Amino acid sequence: MPEEITLQVARYRPEQEDRPTFDEYKVPLRKDWAVLDGLNYIKDELDGTLSYRWSCRMGICGSCGARVNGEPKLTCGTFLTDYAPGPVRIEPLANFPIIRDLVVDLTDFLVKLGAVQPWLIRDEDKPVEEGEYLQTPAELDEYKQFSMCINCMLCYSACPVYGLDDKFLGPAAIALAQRYNLDSRDEGADRRLTVLSQPEGVWGCTFVGECSRACPKGVDPAGAIQRYKLTAATAAVKKLLMPWGQR
Amino acid sequence: MWLLFSGGGMVAALVLPALLILLGVVVPLGLLGAPDHAHLLAVLRFPLTRLTLLAVCFLCLVHAAHRFRYTLQDGLKLTRFDGAIATVCYSAALLGSAAAAYLLFVSL
Amino acid sequence: MTTQRLYKPRISVLWWLSRRSYTLFVLRELSSLFVGWAVVYLLLLIRAVAGGPVAYQRFLHWSASPWAIVLNVVTAAFLLYHTVTFINLTPQAMVVQVRGRRVPPRLLLGPLYLAWLVVSAVLVWLVVG
Numbered sequence: 001m002p003e004e005i006t007l008q009v010a011r012y013r014p015e016q017e018d019r020p021t022f023d024e025y026k027v028p029l030r031k032d033w034a035v036l037d038g039l040n041y042i043k044d045e046l047d048g049t050l051s052y053r054w055s056c057r058m059g060i061c062g063s064c065g066a067r068v069n070g071e072p073k074l075t076c077g078t079f080l081t082d083y084a085p086g087p088v089r090i091e092p093l094a095n096f097p098i099i100r101d102l103v104v105d106l107t108d109f110l111v112k113l114g115a116v117q118p119w120l121i122r123d124e125d126k127p128v129e130e131g132e133y134l135q136t137p138a139e140l141d142e143y144k145q146f147s148m149c150i151n152c153m154l155c156y157s158a159c160p161v162y163g164l165d166d167k168f169l170g171p172a173a174i175a176l177a178q179r180y181n182l183d184s185r186d187e188g189a190d191r192r193l194t195v196l197s198q199p200e201g202v203w204g205c206t207f208v209g210e211c212s213r214a215c216p217k218g219v220d221p222a223g224a225i226q227r228y229k230l231t232a233a234t235a236a237v238k239k240l241l242m243p244w245g246q247r
Numbered sequence: 248m249w250l251l252f253s254g255g256g257m258v259a260a261l262v263l264p265a266l267l268i269l270l271g272v273v274v275p276l277g278l279l280g281a282p283d284h285a286h287l288l289a290v291l292r293f294p295l296t297r298l299t300l301l302a303v304c305f306l307c308l309v310h311a312a313h314r315f316r317y318t319l320q321d322g323l324k325l326t327r328f329d330g331a332i333a334t335v336c337y338s339a340a341l342l343g344s345a346a347a348a349y350l351l352f353v354s355l
Numbered sequence: 356m357t358t359q360r361l362y363k364p365r366i367s368v369l370w371w372l373s374r375r376s377y378t379l380f381v382l383r384e385l386s387s388l389f390v391g392w393a394v395v396y397l398l399l400l401i402r403a404v405a406g407g408p409v410a411y412q413r414f415l416h417w418s419a420s421p422w423a424i425v426l427n428v429v430t431a432a433f434l435l436y437h438t439v440t441f442i443n444l445t446p447q448a449m450v451v452q453v454r455g456r457r458v459p460p461r462l463l464l465g466p467l468y469l470a471w472l473v474v475s476a477v478l479v480w481l482v483v484g
């Protein structure tokens with residue numbers, strides 16, 4: 001008889017209930033099982049109606065985020081044995097509208113992600129014949145950690161500022177803006193400044209720092225935001241002193 | 248604004264603990280004799296002290312006002328009153344700085 | 356197609372009690388009140404010094420009253436908390452470059468704490484004389 005652990009999984013079935021409730025399931029407690037394996041066991045063996053997102057099972061796709069005992073986690077990288085003897089409480093990511101069970105609505109994040117234009121912007125593209133844009137290892141290091149973001153939104157779940165006011169641009173979007181701002185090949189910093197320097201941009205952040213602790217990929221959005229505050233403040237002072245200046 | 252806030256935060260971090268612990272805790276508890284009145288007056292009347300103290304007061308008050316504004320809004324969910332809260336906080340900081348200027352450059 | 360019925364969770368006013376890190380954050384932010392009080396207290400002291408030896412004695416007497424001491428002890432605790440959190444967060448917010456290379460964030464803490472010690476020592480020397 002294998003050992004078991006109880007999972008308390010948040011359920012929200014909009015056609016039959018007004019607010020989320022919890023269902024309990026007993027799943028095998030195996031050393032190599034992550035929370036996601038437990039959820040898959042429920043779906044396959046116990047209750048096929050449970051809804052949740054997942055894809056790669058290896059911490060790259062960023063789709064299996066949920067709160068495990070209140071902490072935002074990737075369920076594929078969070079092991080059941082670390083929570084033994086249980087029970088383990090599994091809830092959808094905080095601060096997002098819930099569509100069903102553990103599935104949240106991503107629209108708001110996707111709109112914000114697009115707003116910061118997270119791609120390389122060039123004033124003028126170099127003709128292909130002239131070859132690639134070269135970059136030194138030191139220039140790569142400037143932004144590399146921010147490029148590790150997998151858009152899993154655990155940082156949004158951890159951020160009380162976003163929870164209080166969903167107009168706030170939020171950690172990942174700003175970190176990704178910085179990923180391109182700090183890239184030596186990019187020339188779009190001015191265009192991103194308008195979005196980032198709004199009150200709902202970097203200025204909404206009060207440096208709680210939870211986003212950086214929640215990140216499963218070692219990105220430091222809190223640091224990115226504070227650093228950008230300095231950039232934005234310097235730009236504002238420059239504009240004040242030299243209103244005629246172009247940049 | 249943020250430059251003033253973070254500058255003030257750093258000044259408050261470096262300057263205030265020593266002064267308050269010395270003058271607000273150690274001396275009143277009698278662990279150390281109170282500094283001589285004439286000595287304090289001499290130190291305070293030194294022009295550089297006056298200027299530095301005014302800058303310290305201004306920066307610390309702005310820092311406190313800015314931080315408290317967001318604490319009120321987030322802690323009590325009062326974001327919709329941001330305008331009023333900001334006005335009250337920053338006015339208080341400016342009033343305090345004006346009082347400091349008066350004390351340091353007129354009274355002394 | 357049916358219309359979606361989203362459930363929108365609401366944050367309670369006491370959200371900052373829900374997690375230890377949130378509570379510590381709000382305490383850090385509340386230190387602003389005590390920074391304000393410390394400035395007011397020092398200004399009151401300056402006013403007393405400006406008012407002459409008698410006013411100064413009156414201030415010393417008042418500052419030794421139990422409630423003033425309790426308030427100032429609490430203030431001191433919050434000020435220290437402010438200093439430690441502020442210094443510890445500074446390297447995360449600032450990138451310092453020396454000769455084109457980024458200084459590791461941890462190495463910035465040393466000079467910052469040293470600066471705190473030096474400033475404190477100078478201030479104590481100025482006041483005590």
